[in-house]
Amino acid sequence: MRIGELAEHAGLTVKTIRFYEQAGVLPEPERRPSGYRDYDDSAVARLRFVKAAQAAGLSLAEIREVIAVRDRNGPPCRHVTDLLNAHAADLDRRIAELTALRDEVRRLRDRADGLDPAGCEDAAVCHVIPTDQASCVQRSADAVAGSPRVERPIGVRR
Amino acid sequence: MRIGELAEHAGLTVKTIRFYEQAGVLPEPERRPSGYRDYDDSAVARLRFVKAAQAAGLSLAEIREVIAVRDRNGPPCRHVTDLLNAHAADLDRRIAELTALRDEVRRLRDRADGLDPAGCEDAAVCHVIPTDQASCVQRSADAVAGSPRVERPIGVRR
DNA sequence: GTAAAGCTTCCCCTGCGGTGGAAGGTCAAG
């Protein structure tokens, strides 16, 4: 089948499929004499895997790595479960961060109800956002203590 | 004071300060005859506000907007509390999404313990990641139902 | 006088997952 048909089967755009090939998560297909790409059913299965892995929070780079492990060493299940473990831990960290941030944002908003709008000073722009260290959530300390990997928002695509 | 000194006071790099000026969250300072930027103390206060607002999850574009509101309409507190409300709601959504994803990831990992690595089929790459619709967390439905704004990971910078 | 540090503007690069468009080739129907 040609790329447009594959795109329709997979629920992706033609652009995305070429992008996946270039990203190394979809093997280069045969070509017709015209130069058109020519796919078989395994491409559909592969794209399903890619979508499922993305839904599980894996990046294209990780998916490519999983595929490479499979090609070299056989079933990559161990590798995949390691990835899943790491992602679950990352998600726990990220959820904790966002929860702390949300609580701080709510606290600021609630505090704002008791403030006089006229009390804003020029330099500070708006006293709803307090600029003293003590009242701010400790983001810098978190960032330093946090692992160097993963600033990426895991999962959550459109 | 010159830009390097301001950077040290604010705990930022010289690059970042020039970037903030260009981004519209720090006003253009006076220049010395040499062309060097010359800041006064209000720049320090402004940068403190920018950092605090960032820590509260506001983007530079939003911070610029808050500053613009203040310049046009006086105290922007109402605008700021509206932003905080919107961010709190965004964070709630995001936390819910990440929590659902984390649960799904854990479920996949736990399910993997009962699988035989030899059972992986070629096209599917690895059966730890099931490619059938039913077992996948419903990300596409979320994305469609979700608000069009904010894919950005709010807060959480390094 | 000269070296080092600091400053200026300028443009490009990062990650991530794509999207948009231009210029051109191919194929089927009418």
Add this chain to the structure above:
DNA sequence: CTTGACCTTCCACCGCAGGGGAAGCTTTAC
């Protein structure tokens, strides 16, 4: 024979918050 749909490659761009480095001034310290 032409129109339109489909395909090809290539290059550039999106958001976000900066970082890297070049080429060329200015200021400071010795």
